[in-house]
Amino acid sequence: MKSMADLIREHPFLAGLSDEYCELVAGCAKNVVFEPGSYIIREGQPAGQFHLLREGQVSLEVYAPRRGSIVLQTLGANDILGASWIVPPYRWTSDARAVERVRAFAFDATCLRGKCEADPALGYALMKRFVPIILQRVTAARMQSLDLYGASV
Amino acid sequence: MSGASTKLAPMPLRVLSSTRETADSMTLVLERPPGGSVGPGAPGQFNMLYPFGIGEAAISLSSDTADRFVHTIRGVGAVSDALGRLRPGDTLGVRGPFGNGWPMERARGRTLVLVAGGIGLAPLRPVIHAVLRDRSAYGKLFVFYGARSPRERLYVGELERWQAGGAMDLSVTVDFGDANWAGRVGFVTALLGHAQFDPAETLLMTCGPEVMMRAVANQMIGRGVAPGDVYVSLERNMKCAAGLCGHCQFGSIFICKDGPVFTYDRVEHLLRVREI
Numbered sequence A: 001m002k003s004m005a006d007l008i009r010e011h012p013f014l015a016g017l018s019d020e021y022c023e024l025v026a027g028c029a030k031n032v033v034f035e036p037g038s039y040i041i042r043e044g045q046p047a048g049q050f051h052l053l054r055e056g057q058v059s060l061e062v063y064a065p066r067r068g069s070i071v072l073q074t075l076g077a078n079d080i081l082g083a084s085w086i087v088p089p090y091r092w093t094s095d096a097r098a099v100e101r102v103r104a105f106a107f108d109a110t111c112l113r114g115k116c117e118a119d120p121a122l123g124y125a126l127m128k129r130f131v132p133i134i135l136q137r138v139t140a141a142r143m144q145s146l147d148l149y150g151a152s153v
Numbered sequence B: 001m002s003g004a005s006t007k008l009a010p011m012p013l014r015v016l017s018s019t020r021e022t023a024d025s026m027t028l029v030l031e032r033p034p035g036g037s038v039g040p041g042a043p044g045q046f047n048m049l050y051p052f053g054i055g056e057a058a059i060s061l062s063s064d065t066a067d068r069f070v071h072t073i074r075g076v077g078a079v080s081d082a083l084g085r086l087r088p089g090d091t092l093g094v095r096g097p098f099g100n101g102w103p104m105e106r107a108r109g110r111t112l113v114l115v116a117g118g119i120g121l122a123p124l125r126p127v128i129h130a131v132l133r134d135r136s137a138y139g140k141l142f143v144f145y146g147a148r149s150p151r152e153r154l155y156v157g158e159l160e161r162w163q164a165g166g167a168m169d170l171s172v173t174v175d176f177g178d179a180n181w182a183g184r185v186g187f188v189t190a191l192l193g194h195a196q197f198d199p200a201e202t203l204l205m206t207c208g209p210e211v212m213m214r215a216v217a218n219q220m221i222g223r224g225v226a227p228g229d230v231y232v233s234l235e236r237n238m239k240c241a242a243g244l245c246g247h248c249q250f251g252s253i254f255i256c257k258d259g260p261v262f263t264y265d266r267v268e269h270l271l272r273v274r275e276i
């Protein structure tokens, strides 16, 4: 049977991370499953973990009075879910709901932050993986807000 | 009819059918000119459509059927609105087909990544038809389509067939979902990021808002696709469509005659220019 370190190493987010660091972060990880319709995270709640998605679609939503839940973006296999665990006050800024059955690795945030603080090289290796994704998402969100296809060709 | 008169004088052609695609776009099927005087047109080429008395607009071929001209038009102004009001039996003026089209020969044997935004799916649809007709001649086919909302997707029935057919990897995403939409929400680049392809083998064709094409081209080049394998369709306004009037000229490039399809390295600077 594959160890947790072997499993997480196969996720594209951790591609290229050294065996030693894979072992280290695997100690904070567990396998989780969410049934369709269930919430993985809730806005305002403590950001106690972060997820690497393995399969199934997730929608990031905000709730607006009278309009209900508005889908900001969807995520799927190989995406990461959640960055609020990195920055104080460690609270989620949106809801995330499983649209399909979702399988993911959940990393305990306190455990992971502790290991990053203790070994800044691990922290840097992880941040180098996070920052491009966050940047790409910010750019994509800007494009989305431009309402490009509503304008002419 | 000589080639020259076809290019400069509109042929009157009859509308065979008009189908509503979305609130502001229609697909028109036109009869073919009689006597085989006009070539069938290649994916990425366009016709100049002339609703009589109003004006002309460049509109891409949106199917590769040899016996019809098929065009999908989004109403954004006087000409395109008038085209959208045409009904079966009506007649309009047509010149064309013009333009160089997508690089279908170069695409053979390669992995194809097509990225369409909004009405930009129309000029890419003939590429999909051509690949499906001769599937083994091409490598993997990825199609990414971004629309404003579920209701603003074009060719909905066909998208469903493509999705179910297994001949391509189709991803559709919308900027704004609705209560019934269980598909993806977000910008196309988010989906593109996870597609598994070998950059050296890949040829990209993209059509949509220029801001989108820029983002897509840069992302693909960042992943290692050669700038010369990144093709964009520049749909700037044009008049004569035959490389004569200079309306769409920029430096040495005439969008109508040399394009509308260009490799990104040739036109990257143009995508930063507001109007030509």
Ligand SMILES: Cc1cc2nc3c(=O)[nH]c(=O)nc-3n(C[C@H](O)[C@H](O)[C@H](O)COP(=O)(O)OP(=O)(O)OC[C@H]3O[C@@H](n4cnc5c(N)ncnc54)[C@H](O)[C@@H]3O)c2cc1C
Pocket (backbone or CB within 6 Å): A152, A153, B046, B055, B056, B057, B058, B059, B060, B061, B062, B072, B073, B074, B075, B076, B077, B078, B079, B080, B081, B119, B122, B123, B234, B235, B236, B237, B238, B260
């Ligand atoms: C090669 C080529 C292929 C095209 N294919 C299609 C197609 O398949 N389907 C389709 O619906 N449209 C297509 N277009 C765009 C179409 O030609 C224009 O939308 C049309 O000319 C608008 O004419 P109009 O008189 O209706 O609007 P106008 O009154 O001329 O314009 C209305 C508004 O749209 C803007 N606009 C006009 N043309 C363009 C353009 N080309 N790009 C960006 N903004 C524009 C104007 O700035 C204005 O804000 C294509 C254009 C080119 C050059």
